[in-house]
Amino acid sequence: MIDTTPTTPSTPTIGFELHRRRGPFNAAFFRVMGPYLERSLRPRKRRVFAELPREVVEIGSGVGANLAYLPAGGRLIAIEPNRYMHARLRSAAQRHGVQLELHEAMAERTGLPDHSVDSVISSLVLCSVADPLAVLAEIRRLLRPGGTFRFVEHVAAADGSVTRAAQRILRRPWAWTFEGCSCERDLEQSILEAGFASVSVEHYRLQTPFLPFNTHIAGTAQA
Template sequence: MSWPMALIYDHWMHPAESAGLREWRAELVRDLAGVVLEIGAGTGAMLPHYPLAIRRLVLAEPDRHMRRRLAAKCTRLVLPPIELCEASAERLPFPDASCDAVVSTLVLCSVRSPPAALAEVVRVLRPGGRFLFLEHVVADARSTRFLWQRGLEPIWRQCAGNCHLTRDTEREIARAGLAVEAIERQSLRKVMPFLRPSIRGLARKPLA
């Protein structure tokens, strides 16, 4: 993601955050504890919502412009013990089964390979560990919105840091072997119409 995107990101997302996204974020992570990894942490939109009960919070963000803003935000908030790391979701520098939970918000649309990223999520989660997700996704294939998504995707990817509009992230999560325990499918408010379909919820790494 280029520096202009990092520069405008918080401002651009402000209407959506105020229209309910902030509450979705808070609800997603409110009972987390132990060792938590957030992939694609961006400018730190999740930071105000992490409970202080978290023992170690690792923020992975590959883009240096985003990471600089993330680091600045970390200094302004009261947070659990925190670690910033330059890592892509497809290659996480952490041992197997080392995390109690992994968080991904608005990231799987942009990664190079969702299957590779989710395979890494599964690898670093301990058995029974939780994957918390909040992602914008493909619209119903019979809808006009889907046709817009498909038409706009090539140019949108160029403008918005490889953000894809037609990813079926729910299917990718299940394909990765995570068991979806809770999922909400709702429209993100105050974003462009082609970004509205969203999913959020909890998937768990099986115990065996």
Template sequence: MSGRANSRTDQQASLPRPIFARLYPRMSRAMNDGGMTEQRQALVTGLSGQVIEVGAGDGTTFAHYPPEVSRVVAVEPEPRLRALAEAAAAHAPVPIEVTAGVAEHLPAVGQSVDAVVFAMVLCSIPDQASALGEAGRVLKPGGQVRFLEHVRADSSGLVRVQRLLDATVWPRLLGGCRTGRDTVAAIERAGFDVVEIERFLFPQALTPFSFHVRGTARRP
């Protein structure tokens, strides 16, 4: 990799998004109060060994890691959110190291971790394919990708609304988020075997933002 590319990666690894960083903790609390806490618990249930959490935000998932997890490296590029995550890590039930970084360049050698966790982040990563390829690089054979994401709607009318939002105001307001990505298909295209999936509406009212999935995929 060239020095120019390294410089660009270093800049991305600490990427201020001050408006989004102020909105996200409030949104996260509201979602958790509305029932997302149970989904986050289920997301990490059964994990063990070495874990990387990508786009950790303010660390709202940290409290749910089971004791069988020996260490979590939590990657977060936004400085304000990273500071909140560091505070959350201090009270987590497992050792958590919070670090600046991006999904496309994870701080781990190849085939060294047991699981990679994505929680409400694959919607906003600029290059999903690169991020999932990087997850595949760092995972041990048979390692898991755990994902909790909002995804493309299941009706053509709402898909059109999602496309309009994604082409206009939504990514600018919410840190690059896209409402209509087919994330499960992207995980499969990256070479993972999806072995468990739950689709659900959150909130239950039908909106362009309601379609969610939680699941597990394995690296062959």
């Protein structure tokens, strides 16, 4: 039996604005665009999320794009403050046969126990958190020694490039539309400086109409 009972508070999480327009828009956008984005990201996700343990914490689970990479019968502890995502996330967990423990919490303060999991994952999330360094510190706190943080994220393009110029021009409307998402973060450097024992990073580029989104990193950091 799949337990999809959420552990959500009765009021919106402090620090996250449940916007009545942006929230439903993003939930619908990622449901509709999910298959397209997944086709582009799948080669890296297959590598980075290979052989995940049966229990995984995911920062920003959204509508469940990464459930397919968990083992059947596994358990996802989902940190997702956008309540508008929850119904689709629960449905996706049922479809994939994954037990879901859903927390309406901020990634900076998950409320989970110290050193309680072997793997934390994220995809397209560190761009939108309020404090990436605080989130990375929280991830390290959650991981057992030797555990892994596995990530697929979009990042700032090289200075002087057309993509970088587009990221600068569109940064404000992009951030407003996509719940604070920034196209200009050097997330690789943040991960390298977060205190992990080792970090492996791959740089790659997507070819999509969403130009500010096209520069990416994927990799693994070990606690």
